[in-house]
Amino acid sequence: MEKSVIKIEGLTKVYSHNSHRRVEAVKGISFSVGAGEIFGLLGPNGAGKTTTIGMLTTRVKVTAGDGFIAGISIKDEVAIKRLIAVVPQQNNLDRSLTARENLVFHAKYFGVPKREREQKADELLEMMGLRQRQDDYVRAFSGGMAQRLMIARALMHEPEILFLDEATIGLDPQSRLLLWDKINELNEKGQTIFLTTHYMEEADELCYRIAIMDHGRILALDSPAALKKMVPGGNRIELELNEASGALIDGLKKLDSVGEVSRSDEGDKVVLSIRGDQSLMAGIMKAVQSAQAEILGVRLHQITLEDLFIHLTGRRLRD
Numbered sequence: 001m002e003k004s005v006i007k008i009e010g011l012t013k014v015y016s017h018n019s020h021r022r023v024e025a026v027k028g029i030s031f032s033v034g035a036g037e038i039f040g041l042l043g044p045n046g047a048g049k050t051t052t053i054g055m056l057t058t059r060v061k062v063t064a065g066d067g068f069i070a071g072i073s074i075k076d077e078v079a080i081k082r083l084i085a086v087v088p089q090q091n092n093l094d095r096s097l098t099a100r101e102n103l104v105f106h107a108k109y110f111g112v113p114k115r116e117r118e119q120k121a122d123e124l125l126e127m128m129g130l131r132q133r134q135d136d137y138v139r140a141f142s143g144g145m146a147q148r149l150m151i152a153r154a155l156m157h158e159p160e161i162l163f164l165d166e167a168t169i170g171l172d173p174q175s176r177l178l179l180w181d182k183i184n185e186l187n188e189k190g191q192t193i194f195l196t197t198h199y200m201e202e203a204d205e206l207c208y209r210i211a212i213m214d215h216g217r218i219l220a221l222d223s224p225a226a227l228k229k230m231v232p233g234g235n236r237i238e239l240e241l242n243e244a245s246g247a248l249i250d251g252l253k254k255l256d257s258v259g260e261v262s263r264s265d266e267g268d269k270v271v272l273s274i275r276g277d278q279s280l281m282a283g284i285m286k287a288v289q290s291a292q293a294e295i296l297g298v299r300l301h302q303i304t305l306e307d308l309f310i311h312l313t314g315r316r317l318r319d
Contacts, residue, residue: 003034003035004032004033004034004035005033005034005035005069005070005160005161005192006032006033006039006056006067006068006069006161006192006194007032007033007067007068008029008030008031008032008056008065008066008067008068009030009065009066009067009068010028010029010030010064010065010066011026011028011029011030011052011055011062011064011065011066011067012024012026012027012028012029012062012063012064012065013025013026013048013051013052013055013060013061013062013063014063014064024216025048025051025216026048026051026052026055026216027048027215027216027217028064028065029048029052029065029213029216029217029218030065030218031211031218031221033161033192033194034192034208035192036187036190036191036192037192037193037208037209038183038184038187038192038193038195038206038207038208039192039193039194039195039207039208039209039210039211040195040196040197040202040203040206040207040209040210040211041053041194041195041196041197041210041211041213042196042197042198042200042203042210042211042212042213042305043198043212043213043214044198044214045198047213047214047215047216048213048214048215048216048217049165049196049198049213050089050165050166050196051216052196052213053086053163053165053194053196055067055074056069056074056084056163056194057080057084057086057163058074058077058080058081059086062074062075069083069084069160069161070083070160082110082157083159083160083161084159084160084161084162084163085154085155085157085159085161085162085163086154086163086165087147087150087151087154087162087163087164087165087167088150088165089165089166089167089169091143091146091147091150092150093138093141093146093149093150093153094138095137095138095139096137097137097138098134098135098136098137098138099125099130099133099134099135099136099138099141099149100121100125100134100135102138102149102153103117103120103121103124103125103149103152103153103156104117104118104121104156106153106156106157107120107121107156107157110156110157112156112157117156120155120156120158121134121152121156124152124155124156125152127152127182127185128148128149128151128152128182129148129178130145130148130149130152133145142175143170143171143172143175144171144172144174144175144176144178144179147167147168147171147175147179148178148179148182150167151164151167151179151182151183151186155186155191160192161192161193161194162186162191162192162193162194163194163195164183164193164194164195164196165195165196166196166197166198167179167195167197168180168197168199168202176202180202180205180206183195183206184206195207200304200305200306200309203224203305204224204304204305207224208223209221209222209223210222210223210224210227210305212227212305212308212309212312214309214312214313219312219313220308220312224305227305227308228303228304228305228307228308229303230308230311230312231303231307231308231311232311233259233260233273234259234273234274234303235273235274235300235301235302235303236271236272236273236274236300236301237271237272237274237280237284237298237299237300237301238269238270238271238272238298238299238300238301239269239270239271239272239284239288239295239297239298240268240269240295240296240297240298240299241268241269241270241288241293241294241295241296242268242293242294242296243268243293243294244263244264244268244269244270244293245291245293247290247291248270248287248288248290248291248293249261249263249270251287251290251291252270252272252284252287254287255280255283255284255287256283257274257280258272258273258274258280259272259273259274260272260273261273268296272284281298
């Protein structure tokens with residue numbers, strides 16, 4: 001990992017609703033984020049993701065512990081706000097302004113010189129596919145267009161870290177994929193991105209590393225591929241056969257890269273757990289033919305981050 005640009009040490013948030021009720025939303029978490037990384041915080045609603053990002057962006061007061069962005073404590077609110085940019089879940093664009101005016105006014109607030117902010121607005125509107133709509137009022141924008149404009153606005157003062165808090169929630173699949181492309185394009189230019197999401201496929205597609213969070217704690221942290229290897233059994237192939245004899249089961253167990261082999265109670269289905277990524281179909285076909293059986297159907301189940309979450313917590317990610 002590159003040099004850390006975010007470092008969190010024992011970060012804790014406790015909400016006290018009254019003298020008798022305290023809710024520990026974030027429970028002493030610690031991790032770091034490398035410069036130029038897309039880092040994801042993945043978990044269900046109520047896991048503590050938004051509270052964590054709130055503390056890192058100074059919107060939520062820290063109860064205990066600390067976090068550092070480019071070596072500066074997140075308790076130094078004025079300094080941190082100049083280093084970061086946040087794209088929230090909800091559209092907070094100024095509906096009385098055009099797309100371009102939203103960008104330019106934001107840059108002016110951060111003290112960006114006039115010539116520089118005009119040039120930056122041109123670049124970002126082009127990058128986000130909004131150049132043709134720059135003079136339109138944002139109240140007429142679709143959800144996907146508004147999200148792209150909010151990202152462009154956030155980048156106008158060239159932040160060290162771009163925080164995306166559930167940035168694709170509520171978008172249609174086409175808009176979400178377009179936004180993924182823009183996020184990757186930004187990262188290729190060197191932008192460090194910290195995102196929270198409860199979309200497993202989004203974290204898997206975009207992130208270098210992912211922290212799995214639930215009930216205020218970090219349950220696991222690694223690359224998507226390494227995290228999925230934590231699930232026992234690995235990827236699986238399910239075979240539907242006219243008959244699954246003992247000889248066939250023995251033949252399948254001898255194949256390289258096959259772990260456990262199990263047979264259904266009805267005896268016509270066999271499930272193979274796979275070690276590694278080697279192609280097995282040629283060996284499977286040979287074993288089936290040797291046992292004089294016939295394959296009626298094949299299903300491949302690849303391990304997902306939801307499988308990992310169920311393995312870690314015993315429940316589904318979206319519960």
